[in-house]
Amino acid sequence: MLIPLHNLFIGQKGKIVSLNIEGESTKNRLIAMGITPGKFIELAHVSPFGDPLVFKIGEKKVVLRRSEASRIIVDVPYKVFNLLESEIGKYEIIDIKGGRNFVEEMRSMGLYKGVNINLVNKLGNRIIIEVDGKKYELGRGRASKIFCKKVE
Amino acid sequence: MSKDTLKDNVETVDKEAEISIIGNPNVGKTSLFNLLTGTKQYVANWPGVTVEKKIGSFKYKGKTFKLVDLPGVYTLSAKSEDERVAKDYLISNTSEIVIVVADALNLESSMFLLFQLIEIGVKTILVINSVDEAREKGRIIDPSPISKTLNIPVILTSAKTGEGKEELLEEAYKLSKEKNLTKKKIMYPEEIENFINFFQDKVSKYPKISSKYQNYIDSSWLPIYFLEFGSEDLELPQDFLTELKENFDIEDLKNKYLNWKFNFISYLVSSSIIKEGIDWSLRDILDHVFTHKILGILIYVFALFAVFSLTFSLAQPLSDLLDSAFTFLGNSISEFVTIPWLESLLVDGVIAGVGGVLVFIPQIFILFFFLGFLEESGYLPRAAFLVDRIARNFGLSGRSFMSIILGFGCNVPAIISTKTIANKKERLALILSLPFASCSARLPVYILLISAFFSTHAATIMLLVYLSSIALVLISSKFLQRFITQSEDIPFIIELPRFRMPTLKNLSIYTWNRGKHFLQKAGGIILIATVLIWLLSFFPNFGTDINSSFAASIGRVFEPLTNHLGWDWRINTGLIFGVAAKEIVVSSYATIFNVGEGSLTYALQNALTPASALALIFFVMAYIPCFATLATIKAETNGWKWAIFSFIYTTVVAYLIANLVFFVGGIFL
Numbered sequence: 001m002l003i004p005l006h007n008l009f010i011g012q013k014g015k016i017v018s019l020n021i022e023g024e025s026t027k028n029r030l031i032a033m034g035i036t037p038g039k040f041i042e043l044a045h046v047s048p049f050g051d052p053l054v055f056k057i058g059e060k061k062v063v064l065r066r067s068e069a070s071r072i073i074v075d076v077p078y079k080v081f082n083l084l085e086s087e088i089g090k091y092e093i094i095d096i097k098g099g100r101n102f103v104e105e106m107r108s109m110g111l112y113k114g115v116n117i118n119l120v121n122k123l124g125n126r127i128i129i130e131v132d133g134k135k136y137e138l139g140r141g142r143a144s145k146i147f148c149k150k151v152e
Numbered sequence: 153m154s155k156d157t158l159k160d161n162v163e164t165v166d167k168e169a170e171i172s173i174i175g176n177p178n179v180g181k182t183s184l185f186n187l188l189t190g191t192k193q194y195v196a197n198w199p200g201v202t203v204e205k206k207i208g209s210f211k212y213k214g215k216t217f218k219l220v221d222l223p224g225v226y227t228l229s230a231k232s233e234d235e236r237v238a239k240d241y242l243i244s245n246t247s248e249i250v251i252v253v254a255d256a257l258n259l260e261s262s263m264f265l266l267f268q269l270i271e272i273g274v275k276t277i278l279v280i281n282s283v284d285e286a287r288e289k290g291r292i293i294d295p296s297p298i299s300k301t302l303n304i305p306v307i308l309t310s311a312k313t314g315e316g317k318e319e320l321l322e323e324a325y326k327l328s329k330e331k332n333l334t335k336k337k338i339m340y341p342e343e344i345e346n347f348i349n350f351f352q353d354k355v356s357k358y359p360k361i362s363s364k365y366q367n368y369i370d371s372s373w374l375p376i377y378f379l380e381f382g383s384e385d386l387e388l389p390q391d392f393l394t395e396l397k398e399n400f401d402i403e404d405l406k407n408k409y410l411n412w413k414f415n416f417i418s419y420l421v422s423s424s425i426i427k428e429g430i431d432w433s434l435r436d437i438l439d440h441v442f443t444h445k446i447l448g449i450l451i452y453v454f455a456l457f458a459v460f461s462l463t464f465s466l467a468q469p470l471s472d473l474l475d476s477a478f479t480f481l482g483n484s485i486s487e488f489v490t491i492p493w494l495e496s497l498l499v500d501g502v503i504a505g506v507g508g509v510l511v512f513i514p515q516i517f518i519l520f521f522f523l524g525f526l527e528e529s530g531y532l533p534r535a536a537f538l539v540d541r542i543a544r545n546f547g548l549s550g551r552s553f554m555s556i557i558l559g560f561g562c563n564v565p566a567i568i569s570t571k572t573i574a575n576k577k578e579r580l581a582l583i584l585s586l587p588f589a590s591c592s593a594r595l596p597v598y599i600l601l602i603s604a605f606f607s608t609h610a611a612t613i614m615l616l617v618y619l620s621s622i623a624l625v626l627i628s629s630k631f632l633q634r635f636i637t638q639s640e641d642i643p644f645i646i647e648l649p650r651f652r653m654p655t656l657k658n659l660s661i662y663t664w665n666r667g668k669h670f671l672q673k674a675g676g677i678i679l680i681a682t683v684l685i686w687l688l689s690f691f692p693n694f695g696t697d698i699n700s701s702f703a704a705s706i707g708r709v710f711e712p713l714t715n716h717l718g719w720d721w722r723i724n725t726g727l728i729f730g731v732a733a734k735e736i737v738v739s740s741y742a743t744i745f746n747v748g749e750g751s752l753t754y755a756l757q758n759a760l761t762p763a764s765a766l767a768l769i770f771f772v773m774a775y776i777p778c779f780a781t782l783a784t785i786k787a788e789t790n791g792w793k794w795a796i797f798s799f800i801y802t803t804v805v806a807y808l809i810a811n812l813v814f815f816v817g818g819i820f821l
Contacts, residue, residue: 023643028380030645031264032176032226034258038414045439045440048446048448048538049540049542052541052644058260059258060261061439061648063533063648064645065645068645
């Protein structure tokens with residue numbers, strides 16, 4: 001699945017497909033820095049203010065602004081959804097980002113990597129999910145830290 | 153055989169060889185340069201541009217080598233100033249040998265540059281640096297596949313431990329002895345070879361190109377450069393371009409070429425790396441902390457605070473010492489020189505003026521030492537990353553914030569510190585806006601006026617002044633980028649280098665190279681300016697009464713412009729003296745009002761209203777940068793144009809602000 005580079009989540013890798021950068025010099029600079037089609041690139045850090053982003057490519061860490069990253073297209077095996085932005089349907093959890101306490105708390109509810117969940121309803125700021133037949137309600141903040149892929 | 157011919161022969165044998173050194177940023181190029189040359193180096197500017205060139209020399213087996221450090225670049229196109237300088241220099245053929253420095257942990261990205269150099273056809277040595285670090289990480293590199301495939305010497309070095317230095321010297325020596333080296337040729341796929349052949353065949357029919365690139369007519373450099381970067385700066389004739397386009401699908405060929413190159417490079421690199429090694433763990437943890445939402449920002453603020461306060465607390469005693477030394481020197485001279493005008497010129501003009509600026513030396517050197525630490529350790533790009541989003545609202549990048557904070561100490565190092573900003577447009581706008589950062593020299597003026605008029609609200613007024621100063625720097629840089637400074641806008645793309653512990657040697661060289669600019673370039677101008685100001689205050693009445701000097705007359709000239717603000721000629725004359733250095737404002741008021749500095753408060757209270765004092769505070773905050781700063785602006789922008797612009801621009805802005813403050817202040821005060 002092809003997505004723009006800035007849509008990766010932290011820790012996710014994608015294979016670079018194309019650089020749709022207009023300026024020849026910027027494009028050449030990116031290429032010379034190792035951002036070339038065929039290579040794997042990973043989102044490593046996000047700035048405290050949401051922009052720019054740090055990407056790992058090979059042995060390098062490169063800072064790009066969202067505006068440039070959005071013009072670089074990467075191929076990922078599947079689209080990653082943030083639970084907050086997901087539609088109603090079935091998902092598999094692929095990562096939970098947060099502090100240790102948060103991850104532990106989620107685990108105690110049966111939410112961890114590889115678990116299938118069912119997003120049953122979205123009511124304003126509350127997201128209702130079903131895990132193992134039990135229903136839970138998550139707020140926006142928590143939901144935004146859970147990443148998942150769609151289960152067909 | 154005559155003696156002269158004999159001498160000539162000897163000279164040809166031992167002729168100095170010129171080596172240039174090039175590489176990506178952060179590969180340890182500077183460390184290698186320092187390792188080879190030691191302290192035998194100096195910094196100059198490339199003619200006509202602001203890019204610095206470092207030149208050093210070393211001797212090996214009785215032969216002298218001149219080493220030129222080219223700017224750190226990723227490619228040799230003509231788009232950015234650094235790249236253009238490096239490219240022009242390399243194709244001009246003055247360098248016999250080029251050392252390409254690559255990073256052992258990041259071999260691939262240096263190969264693009266290496267290929268371009270092989271195309272140009274100079275004698276090339278590939279140096280794979282930081283092998284010690286690579287070894288620590290478990291990476292093992294075998295240089296022979298690259299060396300054999302490309303037919304160039306490849307040497308493993310560590311600039312830190314000195315490993316590989318002898319081998320590199322030996323290789324450079326051998327190459328310098330070799331004459332008429334057969335040019336290296338890269339074997340391209342058939343389609344690209346066809347294009348190269350076609351290009352070379354046709355080129356001879358266009359005398360314009362063949363004369364311009366006479367050294368490159370038979371080499372594949374020109375066609376490959378054309379494929380890689382387009383024709384823009386090659387100035388190829390239109391009919392030649394049409395001919396190329398008729399026979400080839402350039403866009404398609406370019407993609408094929410790039411693909412071939414990537415594959416070839418990754419094949420070459422992977423065959424040289426015997427064992428990969430792991431580089432990430434510790435670096436990732438550190439980066440996680442340094443770029444963290446809360447911790448990262450706290451560390452950033454702490455780092456800024458530490459650099460700022462350490463600089464000024466460590467420098468203050470030294471500055472005081474220098475100050476007393478100049479006072480002592482002045483006193484001694486007054487005892488020996490009995491001619492009154494000469495005594496006044498030396499003591500009140502030269503020593504007071506130049507000395508007043510030279511007391512900043514400790515600040516500048518200590519500041520660059522810490523800044524060098526932040527830069528060489530790899531923290532600076534991370535700091536830039538943290539605050540880039542905020543800075544962008546004003547057309548700046550994260551890197552600029554550091555310079556602004558430095559500006560609160562002294563504008564001179566702040567302006568010099570913009571050297572590392574790659575975007576020329578941003579850099580120029582920032583240089584011209586930095587004088588609005590309220591430097592520490594203005595503080596005595598604020599303190600004097602605030603204690604005389606606003607002692608009950610001292611902290612509030614001070615805060616207001618500093619906040620206005622920050623706002624003014626930001627708004628001004630936005631404004632200047634919009635209307636005045638015009639050049640290509642380069643996106644903010646930087647690399648986060650590995651963390652390194654800077655060596656004391658490299659830090660010292662860094663500090664000295666940057667700091668000595670202040671001494672050399674600012675020195676002359678300050679001397680001329682202080683003498684000029686002395687002339688204005690001494691004549692025409694030979695120093696008997698400052699109130700009837702030329703300086704006072706000039707102050708009177710400005711009265712029509714300042715009377716409505718409540719400033720008479722005495723205030724104006726003080727401001728004129730302040731152009732040399734802002735601290736002088738206070739001492740010159742003491743002279744003009746003919747009172748000691750202690751009773752100056754009362755004298756000023758009689759001369760000004762609170763509203764006009766407030767207007768004066770804000771005028772001092774914004775008006776004309778001191779001579780040292782103007783000299784630095786001239787040096788950094790390579791000409792008088794922007795220094796003169798800054799002189800006028802800051803005065804106009806300051807005057808407008810003073811009027812605004814006087815008007816608004818008049819309502820409340």
